[in-house]
Amino acid sequence: MMNKYLLAGLMAAMQAAAASSAPLLAHWPLDDGSGKQAVETVSGRHDAVDYVFNHARYKPDSAPLWRPATACIRGGCLQFDGYSTDIKAPALTSTQLAKGFTLSAWIAPHAFEWGDGGHYSAFLSQFDTEAKQGFSFGVYRFGTWGIKLGMGSAIIDVRVKERKLPRDAWSHVAASYDPVTRQVALFLNGERLVHVTAPVDGVFGMPAVPLTVGRYSQPETVGGVFKLNTFLGLMDEVRISAGPSDAVSVAAGMKADLAERHGVVPTLSPSDLRIAPATFDGDQYRPQYHLIPDAGWMNEPHAPFYYGGQYHLFFQKNPFGPFWHQIHWGHWVSPDMVRWRELPIALAPEDDGLATDGIWSGSATYDAAGAPVLFFTAGNDTAKPNQRTGMATPHDLRDPDLTRWDKTLQPVTLQQEGQGRYGEFRDPFVFRDGAQQRWFQLVGSSLTGRSGTALVYESSDLRNWTPRGPLFSIDAMRYPGFDATWELPVLLPVGKGRDGRERHVFLNDVRGQAYYWIGVFDTTTARFTPDVEAPRMFDLGQGHFSGPSGFVDPKTGRSIVFSIAQGERTLQDEYDAGWAHNGGLPITLSLGDDGELRLAPISETATLRRQQLLDLHDVSVAEAQAALAAIHGGALEIALELAPSSQQGKRGLRVRSAPDQTELTDLYVDTASQRLEIDRSRSTSGRHGGVQGGAFALNAEALRLRLFLDGSMIEAYANERNSLTSRIYPSRRDADGLGLLAQTGDRIISLKVWAMGSQEKRN
The missing domain is CATH 2.60.120.560 (Exo-inulinase; domain 1)
Incomplete structure (x- = not known):
C-alpha cells in the first residue's frame, strides 16, 4: 500500500502540475509528520532531514520539528530551527534544467539573518561560488529576498527589496528562469515583482554539489561549528519545475495548494513557531526552574519593569541557535518573577538606519504618564561610533502582554568626542529621580588614563539628554583590568548607611565578571561617591555570574537584580545541546547594619x-x-x-x-x-x-x-x-x-x- 503522505504529495503534485505548464522535477510536501526523512514525491525518494537531535548527545533522540496541518498550508509542514535543520537531496543536472526552471515554496520566516558572506538564508540552494554555477534562492537581511544565478562567467543577484517578507506569517515565493529569453522573475503570493534580463555573456549551469532545502550550499560558519545562511521558520510545499513560469501559473499553483482551505492562508500563532521546552526533555544539564528561553542562545536579561499586573523582562537573544550572533530582544512576562512565559521577539534589527546590526543591552523606565519605555544599545556598523542609545515604546498599551514595540527612528543619545573613550558607548540604564520630572541615563564607557566608567546624561522628557560627565572612576593602576569598558551599569538604592545618608549599589560587568561598589549618589552633581574605592566581586563564582541588570520593584519597593549564568561550554557542546546559558535567580539587595551588602533570592522563589x-x-x-x-x-x-x-x-x-x-x-x-x-x-x-x-x-x-x-x-x-x-x-x-x-x-x-x-x- 502506498504511504499516505506519498499519496497526498503525489495528488498535490498532480494538481500543481495541472496548474502549470512546467513539468515537476521535485516536490517535497513536508507532510511526513514524523521520522528523519522527507518524501520527495516525484521520484518517491526519501531524503534525509538533518537535525541536531536525530542523534542526540545529551538527551534521547527526537525527530525533526514536524508541524500539524492546523499550522500549515496543506497537510503538515516542517519547522527549520535556523542552525541544524536542512534537507539534502541529489544534485540536479544542467540537462534537467536546460529549458529553465521554476522554484517555489510556502515559507514563514521567524527572523532574518545578518546575511554573512553576502549569502541568502536559502529556501533552495545548489550553488558553487568558485565555479559560478547553480542557484541560491532565499531570504536576506531584514526580509529582503531573491535569487543568485551562476552564469559561468559571472554571478547575478536578483533581489526584492521593497516588498519584504513578513515574520511569522505565510508567504508564497517563486523564482523563474527562462534560458531562451534570459528572463529572471520573482513572484510573491502569485504577483510578479521583479522581471530582469540576465547578461548575455554567460551560460547557466548546475554544479555537482548536493541540492539543499533550508540552507545555502556553502555556508559561512561560526567557529567552524555553526553553519550560517540557514533558514529559520516554517516551510511547506517546496517544488522545482523544469521550465519557466508566469504569474498566472504561479497563482494557479497557489490556488491548488489552498483548495482544501477554501483559499484561506492560515494565520500563525506564537506557539506554531515555538520550539517547545519538552523538546529538551531528558537533558540532565538543562535547568528546570531557572530562567531560560524556550530554545537557543541567550545572554544577559535586562529591562525589567512591572506594568498591568505582570512583570516584564527582556534578554539578548539569537533566534537562529545557541551561539552569539544576530542579536534581538527576547521577551518574557511573569506574575511573580519566578514563573515566566516567553513571548514573540520584542525588538529586531531592521532596515531603519537605527539598529541595523543588533539590538544590544539596555533597560526600562516609565514616562511621565507611567507607561513603560525601553532603552537599548542600537548597533549600526555604518555609524561612528556604531553604538548609540535607542528608545522603544509599546505599540498598544491595551495589550496585556505589550507584545509589540515601536522604535523611535532617531537615536536619543549620541556619544560626542570627549565623552568617555570614543566608540565605547553601550548598555543604557535609565531611572527616574524620585517623584521629580527628571531621568538619569548611565551608559557604559571608559576614561583614557583612568578606568572604565558610566557616563551620565539627564533629561526632563526622555528624548533630549544633557551630558553630566562620568558617574565616577577609579585608579586602574591600582586595580589592573578595570581600564576596560564598564559594561551593563546598574545603580539601585539599598537603604540608609550608619551615617543616615541613602546608599546606592553600583554594579557593572568588567570582562565577564560582575563587580559592585556601595556609596552615595548625589542627584545634584550626578556623581557617585563609593564608600570604598576598591571594586568587589558581586558573586564568587569567578565569571559565571555576569551581565547584571536591575530595578526597584514598584509593588514592594525592593531593589532586585537579574543576571546571566554563563554556560562554560564549547561551541560544539552548545550546538549539541540546542541551548546556551540561563538566568540566575532574581536577587533582592539591601544594606546590613554593618553597612555591607545583603543579598538573597527573592521570597517568591519559595513558591x-x-x-x-x-x-x-x-x-x-x-x-x-x-x-x-x-x-x-x-x-x-x-x-x-x-x-x-x-x-x-x-x-x-x-x-x-x-x-x-x-x-x-x-x-x-x-x-x-x-x-x-x-x-x-x-x-x-x-x-x-x-x-x-x-x-x-x-x-x-x-x-x-x-x-x-x-x-x-x-x-x-x-x-x-x-x-x-x-x-x-x-x-x-x-x-x-x-x-x-x-x-x-x-x-x-x-x-x-x-x-x-x-x-x-x-x-
Missing part, C-alpha cells in the same frame, strides 16, 4: 518548591548525613544551618555525588582559609574543574547556606552576604546524591531539602 524531602532540626552531623544519603535529584533547594565547633575546616554540602564518589561537587565555607568555595575537581570528566571562590569570614556566626541545584546550574548563598554561582557537568546520570561536609563537634541547627518545580508558566 517553586514542589515537595519537601527533608526537614531536620537540632540533630547530629551523623544523623543529617544519613538522612541526606537517601535523597537524590537534579532540581533541589537545600537550606543548611550549622553551628560550628572551634575546629577549623570545611563546612557545607556535597552535591552531584556518584555512588562510588568518582564524581562529586563540594560547596563549602573553609574557616581555616576564610573562603567560600566550590571544588569541581571531581565534578566531571570534561574540561571543567578546579576550585573557585573568594574571601568569606564566618566570624562567630552559625553557617547559613542556601544552595540551589538545577541541572548544570549551582547557585549558593552564605549568610546573605555572598553568593557563588557555578556550573557542573557530571558525565554520569547517577551522580545525583547529596552529602554533608562538617567538622568534629559541629551541630546541625536545621537542614531542609525541597524538590523544585519548573519555572515555565505555560499559556
Whole structure:
C-alpha cells in the first residue's frame, strides 16, 4: 500500500502540475509528520532531514520539528530551527534544467539573518561560488529576498527589496528562469515583482554539489561549528519545475495548494513557531526552574519593569541557535518573577538606519504618564561610533502582554568626542529621580588614563539628554583590568548607611565578571561617591555570574537584580545541546547594619518548591548525613544551618555525588582559609574543574547556606552576604546524591531539602 503522505504529495503534485505548464522535477510536501526523512514525491525518494537531535548527545533522540496541518498550508509542514535543520537531496543536472526552471515554496520566516558572506538564508540552494554555477534562492537581511544565478562567467543577484517578507506569517515565493529569453522573475503570493534580463555573456549551469532545502550550499560558519545562511521558520510545499513560469501559473499553483482551505492562508500563532521546552526533555544539564528561553542562545536579561499586573523582562537573544550572533530582544512576562512565559521577539534589527546590526543591552523606565519605555544599545556598523542609545515604546498599551514595540527612528543619545573613550558607548540604564520630572541615563564607557566608567546624561522628557560627565572612576593602576569598558551599569538604592545618608549599589560587568561598589549618589552633581574605592566581586563564582541588570520593584519597593549564568561550554557542546546559558535567580539587595551588602533570592522563589524531602532540626552531623544519603535529584533547594565547633575546616554540602564518589561537587565555607568555595575537581570528566571562590569570614556566626541545584546550574548563598554561582557537568546520570561536609563537634541547627518545580508558566 502506498504511504499516505506519498499519496497526498503525489495528488498535490498532480494538481500543481495541472496548474502549470512546467513539468515537476521535485516536490517535497513536508507532510511526513514524523521520522528523519522527507518524501520527495516525484521520484518517491526519501531524503534525509538533518537535525541536531536525530542523534542526540545529551538527551534521547527526537525527530525533526514536524508541524500539524492546523499550522500549515496543506497537510503538515516542517519547522527549520535556523542552525541544524536542512534537507539534502541529489544534485540536479544542467540537462534537467536546460529549458529553465521554476522554484517555489510556502515559507514563514521567524527572523532574518545578518546575511554573512553576502549569502541568502536559502529556501533552495545548489550553488558553487568558485565555479559560478547553480542557484541560491532565499531570504536576506531584514526580509529582503531573491535569487543568485551562476552564469559561468559571472554571478547575478536578483533581489526584492521593497516588498519584504513578513515574520511569522505565510508567504508564497517563486523564482523563474527562462534560458531562451534570459528572463529572471520573482513572484510573491502569485504577483510578479521583479522581471530582469540576465547578461548575455554567460551560460547557466548546475554544479555537482548536493541540492539543499533550508540552507545555502556553502555556508559561512561560526567557529567552524555553526553553519550560517540557514533558514529559520516554517516551510511547506517546496517544488522545482523544469521550465519557466508566469504569474498566472504561479497563482494557479497557489490556488491548488489552498483548495482544501477554501483559499484561506492560515494565520500563525506564537506557539506554531515555538520550539517547545519538552523538546529538551531528558537533558540532565538543562535547568528546570531557572530562567531560560524556550530554545537557543541567550545572554544577559535586562529591562525589567512591572506594568498591568505582570512583570516584564527582556534578554539578548539569537533566534537562529545557541551561539552569539544576530542579536534581538527576547521577551518574557511573569506574575511573580519566578514563573515566566516567553513571548514573540520584542525588538529586531531592521532596515531603519537605527539598529541595523543588533539590538544590544539596555533597560526600562516609565514616562511621565507611567507607561513603560525601553532603552537599548542600537548597533549600526555604518555609524561612528556604531553604538548609540535607542528608545522603544509599546505599540498598544491595551495589550496585556505589550507584545509589540515601536522604535523611535532617531537615536536619543549620541556619544560626542570627549565623552568617555570614543566608540565605547553601550548598555543604557535609565531611572527616574524620585517623584521629580527628571531621568538619569548611565551608559557604559571608559576614561583614557583612568578606568572604565558610566557616563551620565539627564533629561526632563526622555528624548533630549544633557551630558553630566562620568558617574565616577577609579585608579586602574591600582586595580589592573578595570581600564576596560564598564559594561551593563546598574545603580539601585539599598537603604540608609550608619551615617543616615541613602546608599546606592553600583554594579557593572568588567570582562565577564560582575563587580559592585556601595556609596552615595548625589542627584545634584550626578556623581557617585563609593564608600570604598576598591571594586568587589558581586558573586564568587569567578565569571559565571555576569551581565547584571536591575530595578526597584514598584509593588514592594525592593531593589532586585537579574543576571546571566554563563554556560562554560564549547561551541560544539552548545550546538549539541540546542541551548546556551540561563538566568540566575532574581536577587533582592539591601544594606546590613554593618553597612555591607545583603543579598538573597527573592521570597517568591519559595513558591517553586514542589515537595519537601527533608526537614531536620537540632540533630547530629551523623544523623543529617544519613538522612541526606537517601535523597537524590537534579532540581533541589537545600537550606543548611550549622553551628560550628572551634575546629577549623570545611563546612557545607556535597552535591552531584556518584555512588562510588568518582564524581562529586563540594560547596563549602573553609574557616581555616576564610573562603567560600566550590571544588569541581571531581565534578566531571570534561574540561571543567578546579576550585573557585573568594574571601568569606564566618566570624562567630552559625553557617547559613542556601544552595540551589538545577541541572548544570549551582547557585549558593552564605549568610546573605555572598553568593557563588557555578556550573557542573557530571558525565554520569547517577551522580545525583547529596552529602554533608562538617567538622568534629559541629551541630546541625536545621537542614531542609525541597524538590523544585519548573519555572515555565505555560499559556
